[in-house]
Amino acid sequence: MSISVPETYWWKPVDREEKIWVTVALIWCIFITLMMPYWHFTGKQNPPWETYKIKPEQFEKLAADFIAKHKVGEDNGIPVVEPPPGGDAFLVASTWKFEPVLKLQKGQTYRLHVSSLDYQHGLSIFPINMNFMILPDYDYVLTITPTESGDYRIMCNEFCGIGHHNMVGKITVT
Numbered sequence: 222m223s224i225s226v227p228e229t230y231w232w233k234p235v236d237r238e239e240k241i242w243v244t245v246a247l248i249w250c251i252f253i254t255l256m257m258p259y260w261h262f263t264g265k266q267n268p269p270w271e272t273y274k275i276k277p278e279q280f281e282k283l284a285a286d287f288i289a290k291h292k293v294g295e296d297n298g299i300p301v302v303e304p305p306p307g308g309d310a311f312l313v314a315s316t317w318k319f320e321p322v323l324k325l326q327k328g329q330t331y332r333l334h335v336s337s338l339d340y341q342h343g344l345s346i347f348p349i350n351m352n353f354m355i356l357p358d359y360d361y362v363l364t365i366t367p368t369e370s371g372d373y374r375i376m377c378n379e380f381c382g383i384g385h386h387n388m389v390g391k392i393t394v395t
């Protein structure tokens with residue numbers, strides 16, 4: 222007969238080796254679960270808690286006013302802006318550019334407002350490997366203090382359409 226009833230106890234009893242590995246896996250699960258809240262408070266890698274709802278048109282207007290007030294030059298058609306140390310700075314992501322180019326001073330703290338005017342974009346700052354997601358309708362306030370001078374590239378790391386690979390911005394720290 223091709224079909225037969227399995228024996229009542231068809232499994233092998235748990236041996237010592239299996240018990241050890243299950244224990245190791247359980248301890249590891251508990252450890253990484255506890256690391257999540259621990260790292261939340263100590264890792265200094267959290268997205269900002271300061272976020273506001275804003276319409277893209279409003280954000281665009283705030284950024285345009287900021288650019289008009291603090292513009293110091295131009296870089297390939299993109300305005301270069303020097304925000305006041307300790308003050309607000311704006312960075313606009315839209316298909317497929319970041320505007321303006323920001324000129325910051327080392328050791329000074331800025332409140333950097335970032336938002337998107339259209340789709341989801343990514344804010345990836347090279348070479349320091351800082352990553353942040355930018356969504357339309359939200360004004361994210363990143364409180365930043367540059368510690369090293371130099372030229373930093375901003376790259377979009379969320380696929381946002383045909384021009385995504387060209388979506389590059391710049392921050393200069395002097």
Ligand SMILES: [Cu+2]
Pocket residue numbers: 342343377378379380381382385386388
């Ligand atoms: Cu993109």
